[in-house]
Amino acid sequence: MGRQRTVNDHGFWHSPLLQQCTTEDKTALLYLLTSPVSNVIGAYPLVPRIAAAEVGWSKDQWLQVIERLRAEDLVWFDPERMFVWVRIWWFHNLASQTMGPKLRTRTLENIRRLPEPWLAPFLADYKARLNEEQRELLNTLLAGEFSENDASVPHGYRIDASSNFSLYNNNANAKPNSNVTPTLEAQAQVPVDKSGIPPESHAQVEAAIANAQRKGIVKADTQAIIAAVAKQYQAGRPPRDAGAYTYSIAQNLASVATEPSPPAPPSESELTAWADLCFCWPTDNPSSFIRVDKAGFCEQVTIENGNARHGYMPLGPSKLLVALREGRLRKISAADFEDLAKGSRP
Structure with a gap:
């Protein structure tokens, strides 16, 4: 007698996780969510040849599709053990139900069959979807079967961790998954605060x-x-x-x-080197002119609508100081600056 498997239609066809998936990818995911050999935790033994035959594909085609799903972290597959973990399983099935009286024993049996390297990440992901009471019950039931070290992951488990098992790829044109994807903790050096979001x-x-x-x-x-x-x-x-x-x-x-950090104030040596020098900007058709004073101020002339406006301003810390240090201002002669200060173009 066939078992009932549930797929959330909105959660599948409108899922942002599947936006880049091909028709083949989605077909394989639907099969994995409804496979006759699937179990209540979404991690189970799977023979590629049989799975491919049930979908109507060749074994090579199936493995190529599984590799793409693995690269997107939608599936983990261990070709040696022929074991699959459907990573979107809990988006379509309630983890809390697997800890109910009717399914609890079966859940524990399925967990015991997990490949040993997958145990810690699976349990971390699974427990995150249970309430506190269910997590305590699970820990009690698992006590004595797995050591505490096996059932924990340092710094917390992230949903985008990669699997080391899916090394098989028959697609000659497939690009190697060599780039390391930034994870939540790699993005920020401090722990991410998710307290405002329900654990489930x-x-x-x-x-x-x-x-x-x-x-x-x-x-x-x-x-x-x-x-x-x-x-x-x-x-x-x-x-x-x-x-x-x-x-x-x-x-x-x-x-x-x-805001970028403000530049350090001009040093005495800088002020000595710039003293009495005159500059203009922009380089083409300049409209602002300065003469640097050794005391750290600069005399400024700005041309607005053909009229010269005269004033004084501190040199730093400012964008002007940065431009001076980077050599982005064009020098002009002191005589030209004097003419500008008097209101006439040199």
Whole structure:
């Protein structure tokens, strides 16, 4: 008798995570979400030859598609153990249900079958989707089976971590996945504060940010995106799809412009070197002219509507000081400056 598998139609066809996926990619994902050999945790043994035959593909075609999905971190696949982890499984299935009385035993059996290197990241991802009571229950049930070190990941697990197992790729034209994708903590040196977002939405938010980072469309830093998403929850208007909302924020939220540090004040040696020198800018058709004073001021003449406006201003720290240091101002003679100060063009 067939089992019922649920796929959230909106969460699948409108998912920002799948925007770059081909028709083949989506077909493979639908198969993995509904496969006859799937289990309640979305991580199970899978024989590529059989999976390919059930979809109507060749084995090579199946492996090429799986490699693309692995590169997008939508799937992990270990070709030696023939084991797959469907990374979007919890977007379509409730993790909390797997800790219910009817499924609890089966869930633990499936966890025991995970490849050992996958255990820590899987548990970290899985626990993030459970409430505190369920996490405590899971820890109790797992006690004695796995050591504490096996079940934890230093600095927290990120949804965009990469798998070392998917090394097989029959696609001769496939580009190697050699670029390291920035992760949430690589973006910011301080821990990211997600306290304004419910724990059950953390994984979706992290996945959307990671996906936006991979696509190179992120305009703001991770903490700014998190803060913008948190405002929706704090205002009592939680987004219907946390992942889609976060992806949109990541794509459109501009980073707050930061003012550059002001330049250091002019040194005594600089003032000595510039004393009594005259400069103008812009280089072509200049309209501003200065004569530097050794005391750190400069006499300034600005031409506005053909009239000369005369004044004094401190040299630094200012953009003018930076331009002087970088040699971007053109020198003029002292006689020309005197003529300008008197209101006549040299």
